[in-house]
Amino acid sequence: MAGRSFAHFWPISQTLLYRELDRLTGLGWVAATRVEQLHAPSKWTYHTTTAGQAALAGWLATPTPATSSFRSGVLLRFFFSYRMDLDQVRSLLADYRSALQAQEEAEAQLGDDAP
Numbered sequence: 001m002a003g004r005s006f007a008h009f010w011p012i013s014q015t016l017l018y019r020e021l022d023r024l025t026g027l028g029w030v031a032a033t034r035v036e037q038l039h040a041p042s043k044w045t046y047h048t049t050t051a052g053q054a055a056l057a058g059w060l061a062t063p064t065p066a067t068s069s070f071r072s073g074v075l076l077r078f079f080f081s082y083r084m085d086l087d088q089v090r091s092l093l094a095d096y097r098s099a100l101q102a103q104e105e106a107e108a109q110l111g112d113d114a115p
Contacts, residue, residue: 021044021046024046024052025046027051027052027055028049028051028052029048029049029051029052029055029056030046030047030048030049030052031046031047031049032044032045032046033045033046033047074092074096077092078092078093
């Protein structure tokens with residue numbers, strides 16, 4: 001689920017994801033359930049608890065820091081666009097627009113899949 005939802009803007013390794021799930025479980029913000037499977041290894045499913053939903057609501061209500069860091073190949077290339085010819089810059093921006101539109105469509109489908 002993470003790979004289809006927030007990984008577009010908040011990449012995280014599977015190792016770190018499971019470490020965070022363990023931490024959130026310890027805080028009582030998520031609950032884990034082991035699911036036995038016949039033809040595959042057992043897996044864990046996670047859901048937020050009432051306390052976790054309250055913590056998330058509190059976090060969402062706090063102001064976002066004015067400074068934040070992330071890496072973007074597009075923005076780095078755009079920063080150096082003065083070294084590119086105009087057609088390259090146009091192509092960079094057109095490709096980025098197409099990628100954003102595809103991402104928007106994918107995220108709209110996630111919203112359609114919500115219960």
